Amino acid sequence: MTKAIETDRLEAGSAPGRGAAVSVDGVGIRFGSFQAVRNISLDIAAGEFLCLLGPSGCGKSTLLSAMAGFVAVDEGDLKVGGAPVTGPEPGLGMVFQSSEALFDWMTVRQNVAFGPRMRGATRAAQTKLADEYLGLVGLRHCADRFPGQLSGGMRQRVQIARVLANEPGVVLMDEPFGALDAQTRQVMQEETDRIWRASGCTVVFVTHDIDEAILLADRIAVMTAGPAASVKSVYPVDLPRPRDETDPAATELRRALRADIGEEVRKALHDQGPDQDADLKGNVR
Amino acid sequence: MTVAAAGAATPQTRRRPVGATARNLRALGVYTLSVLVGVGVWQLLAMSYGSTLVASPRETLAAAEELAHNGTLANSVIASGRRILIGWGLGVLVGVPVGLLVGQIRIVRQFLEPYIEFFRFIPPVAFVTLAVVWLGIGESSKVVLIFYTAVFIVTLNTSAGVMAVSESKLRAAASLGASRRQILRGIVLPSTVPHIVTGARLAMGNSFLTIVSAEIVAAQVGLGSLIWTSRNYGRIDWVFVGIITLGILGFVFDRVLRIVASRVLRRYGVKL
Numbered sequence: 001m002t003k004a005i006e007t008d009r010l011e012a013g014s015a016p017g018r019g020a021a022v023s024v025d026g027v028g029i030r031f032g033s034f035q036a037v038r039n040i041s042l043d044i045a046a047g048e049f050l051c052l053l054g055p056s057g058c059g060k061s062t063l064l065s066a067m068a069g070f071v072a073v074d075e076g077d078l079k080v081g082g083a084p085v086t087g088p089e090p091g092l093g094m095v096f097q098s099s100e101a102l103f104d105w106m107t108v109r110q111n112v113a114f115g116p117r118m119r120g121a122t123r124a125a126q127t128k129l130a131d132e133y134l135g136l137v138g139l140r141h142c143a144d145r146f147p148g149q150l151s152g153g154m155r156q157r158v159q160i161a162r163v164l165a166n167e168p169g170v171v172l173m174d175e176p177f178g179a180l181d182a183q184t185r186q187v188m189q190e191e192t193d194r195i196w197r198a199s200g201c202t203v204v205f206v207t208h209d210i211d212e213a214i215l216l217a218d219r220i221a222v223m224t225a226g227p228a229a230s231v232k233s234v235y236p237v238d239l240p241r242p243r244d245e246t247d248p249a250a251t252e253l254r255r256a257l258r259a260d261i262g263e264e265v266r267k268a269l270h271d272q273g274p275d276q277d278a279d280l281k282g283n284v285r
Numbered sequence: 286m287t288v289a290a291a292g293a294a295t296p297q298t299r300r301r302p303v304g305a306t307a308r309n310l311r312a313l314g315v316y317t318l319s320v321l322v323g324v325g326v327w328q329l330l331a332m333s334y335g336s337t338l339v340a341s342p343r344e345t346l347a348a349a350e351e352l353a354h355n356g357t358l359a360n361s362v363i364a365s366g367r368r369i370l371i372g373w374g375l376g377v378l379v380g381v382p383v384g385l386l387v388g389q390i391r392i393v394r395q396f397l398e399p400y401i402e403f404f405r406f407i408p409p410v411a412f413v414t415l416a417v418v419w420l421g422i423g424e425s426s427k428v429v430l431i432f433y434t435a436v437f438i439v440t441l442n443t444s445a446g447v448m449a450v451s452e453s454k455l456r457a458a459a460s461l462g463a464s465r466r467q468i469l470r471g472i473v474l475p476s477t478v479p480h481i482v483t484g485a486r487l488a489m490g491n492s493f494l495t496i497v498s499a500e501i502v503a504a505q506v507g508l509g510s511l512i513w514t515s516r517n518y519g520r521i522d523w524v525f526v527g528i529i530t531l532g533i534l535g536f537v538f539d540r541v542l543r544i545v546a547s548r549v550l551r552r553y554g555v556k557l
Contacts, residue, residue, distance in 0.1 A: 068456070068460055069460070070456050070459075070460075087459075088456065088459040088460035089460065089462065090460070090461060090462040092460060093460065093461075094456065094457065094460045096453045096456070096457060098451075098453055100451045100453050100454065101451070101453035101454055101456070101457040102454075102457075103454065103457075103458075103472065103475070104553075104554060105475045105476075105478075105552045105553045105554070114458070114461050114463075115461040115462055118461060118462040118463045118464075118467060119462055146552065159457075162457075162461065163461075166461060166462065
């Protein structure tokens with residue numbers, strides 16, 4: 001099924017994929033005695049856009065952190081492009097929820113050029129790459145400003161450009177638009193769709209917003225409520241891009257996802273109560 | 286279009302400076318009032334206790350003129366200022382890298398923590414005797430005492446700053462390909478600058494608190510020494526001159542530090 005989606009995308013004439021496949025096989029992650037996720041298996045094709053959808057505290061960010069190499073896997077195998085993930089690396093780009101991840105004392109251009117600079121690229125090459133990707137996210141004119149002078153949506157676009165300047169195989173996005181207002185969020189979602197198609201990366205996108213997932217994903221993986229969360233079901237999104245949320249098929253899918261997640265949220269409420277839910281969030285970080 | 290824009294801009298550009306000026310003038314007025322009230326209270330105290338206990342503002346001014354005239358005041362200011370600047374500067378130079386390592390590397394933190402937690406409760410005045418015995422009566426004993434009072438507070442503030450660096454910045458840098466060393470220099474240090482500046486300012490305050498005790502023993506010149514030796518001559522008015530000069534000097538040093546830091550380090554988020 002994933003194969004079919006990949007060929008679909010290529011036939012649609014999007015950029016030649018440089019994305020790396022991600023294979024998650026029986027992965028479990030613990031923090032001390034707390035089991036965050038258990039027995040997660042997912043195969044993400046090169047160039048695919050996969051959304052991880054689930055109630056808060058379900059461990060989706062934990063899984064994403066493991067894919068980025070920030071958190072070690074305790075059980076199972078996690079491979080990107082066939083090689084096990086051993087730690088953070090430029091091939092695994094991460095777009096954080098908070099724009100605190102930007103370096104406030106550097107200009108926008110310096111932020112985006114950070115990866116190439118760390119690789120030892122020449123100054124000219126750094127600037128060229130930075131400007132190229134700032135152009136891609138539509139921020140060329142802001143190159144000499146500082147992140148603190150930009151709006152929330154612009155800052156998230158800087159984060160995306162900064163990750164892409166490393167030309168990663170996989171881009172991991174952790175609720176990147178969660179802190180934005182509804183209008184900006186909508187624009188950012190459309191931009192993400194466009195940028196993803198232009199870059200050809202594999203994207204794993206964490207969200208708890210059903211509409212966002214339907215708008216962006218090739219497939220949506222729904223997670224069960226934590227602790228010891230796992231993948232509950234995977235929904236292919238067989239809708240033409242750019243997506244139209246009023247499409248009857250989208251409405252149908254939304255209804256199914258809502259029912260599926262609602263069940264998990266109710267389970268979580270009954271099992272844990274609100275206090276523990278807050279605890280889990282802190283643990284996931 | 287241009288006209289409209291200019292027309293729209295004018296009232297605003299006009300109004301804001303006027304508002305700001307008015308606010309500044311009022312602040313200046315309050316400051317002046319505050320100083321006048323202070324001098325008035327001082328004058329009243331001097332009148333009720335007599336000049337053997339409290340030198341009046343006029344007597345103090347006269348004493349200051351006398352000390353300025355024979356060069357004592359300028360020499361004292363220069364001597365004390367130099368000791369403070371050298372001791373404090375060394376304290377910052379040593380405290381910042383040590384603080385970075387303490388904050389960043391757990392084993393360094395665990396190794397140094399007992400000493401930091403121990404010595405920060407021992408005031409410099411407790412070490413005056415040892416400093417003189419070990420280092421003699423020259424400049425080094427005073428500079429070392431100032432250094433001692435500055436270095437811990439800079440170290441503590443720097444390491445607190447390191448531990449407050451946002452996790453997402455560190456993770457972002459690591460995933461963008463930065464090595465541990467590159468993260469320390471390129472991310473941790475710049476993120477910590479506001480904490481370092483706060484530490485340096487507190488250390489400057491401590492240095493002024495310490496200079497008087499550092500000059501208790503065997504200092505020929507200096508504001509602390511002026512205060513101590515004036516006692517031997519029974520010159521309360523000189524003591525007042527020494528104390529007031531110390532306060533003014535501290536105020537000036539802190540102002541200069543604030544202005545320089547907020548100009549030079551603005552991009553690192555230093556706002557003072």
